[in-house]
Amino acid sequence: MGGYGDVQMLNEDGTRMDGRRPDELRKIEIEAGVVPVADGSARVQWGSNLAIAAVYGPMEAHPRKISRQDRCVLDVRYNMAPFSVTDRIRPGFNRRSREIGKVTANALESVVQLELYPRSKIRVEIEILTAEAGTRCCGITAAAVALADAGIPMRDLLVSVASGKINDTVVLDLDKPEDNYGQADLPVGILPNSGELAFLQMDGDLSVEEYDLAMVYNMKATKEIHELQKAALAARYENRGEQ
Numbered sequence: 001m002g003g004y005g006d007v008q009m010l011n012e013d014g015t016r017m018d019g020r021r022p023d024e025l026r027k028i029e030i031e032a033g034v035v036p037v038a039d040g041s042a043r044v045q046w047g048s049n050l051a052i053a054a055v056y057g058p059m060e061a062h063p064r065k066i067s068r069q070d071r072c073v074l075d076v077r078y079n080m081a082p083f084s085v086t087d088r089i090r091p092g093f094n095r096r097s098r099e100i101g102k103v104t105a106n107a108l109e110s111v112v113q114l115e116l117y118p119r120s121k122i123r124v125e126i127e128i129l130t131a132e133a134g135t136r137c138c139g140i141t142a143a144a145v146a147l148a149d150a151g152i153p154m155r156d157l158l159v160s161v162a163s164g165k166i167n168d169t170v171v172l173d174l175d176k177p178e179d180n181y182g183q184a185d186l187p188v189g190i191l192p193n194s195g196e197l198a199f200l201q202m203d204g205d206l207s208v209e210e211y212d213l214a215m216v217y218n219m220k221a222t223k224e225i226h227e228l229q230k231a232a233l234a235a236r237y238e239n240r241g242e243q
């Protein structure tokens with residue numbers, strides 16, 4: 001988020017550099033069951049972002065010190081592959097990836113019925129294979145599908161999406177140039193059936209009116225993405241029936 005409000009990112013007709021309307025998502029494709037050895041998995045292609053999420057468990061919580069008597073713990077890792085962006089990413093975890101892992105775990109805790117598996121853990125691995133802004137949203141959306149694919153009881157699915165501001169205009173789902181030169185970014189996690197918020201982060205400044213519009217866009221996009229998540233899980237269920 002550079003905050004360069006003077007870099008022109010909107011066309012004269014109000015569309016964006018890639019031709020999208022302000023309230024339009026990048027193209028999203030979701031597939032469930034892509035990692036054969038995992039208990040559940042999903043692939044989300046979101047514009048040029050590509051995330052694979054794999055879920056293992058529930059299993060006994062190790063190391064012991066992470067174990068909770070009354071509930072399951074979510075052991076979440078978010079990682080960007082070294083080749084996911086043009087400037088090679090040094091392998092291993094860094095401050096950013098740990099923070100995104102923690103935000104993701106907190107958000108998923110809002111939907112997974114953790115109380116059903118005391119002293120257990122569920123491992124959620126998110127690997128970003130290509131990155132072009134919005135990878136936390138892509139990864140969280142994939143992880144929710146992977147958990148459902150693993151048959152983990154959940155109160156709701158979870159969708160993550162972001163709106164932001166470019167050239168003093170609120171837009172949905174910032175791509176890389178918009179993220180670089182935009183004025184604000186507001187990624188959220190939303191429970192699609194109840195509309196509850198599971199997490200919210202804000203980079204940059206939005207007025208109350210701009211925030212309200214960004215949330216209208218985020219809620220609308222959540223419904224669209226939820227349909228794709230459900231279709232991916234339904235397709236997976238049908239394929240299993242045929243095997």
Ligand code: UDP
Pocket residue numbers: 085087089096131132133134135136137176179
């Ligand atoms: N990025 C990068 N190198 C890094 C971290 C991020 O090139 O070490 C790029 C990547 O394209 C990412 C974008 O910057 O999607 C925005 O990163 P941010 O931290 O805002 O998280 P994201 O938008 O991916 O959730």
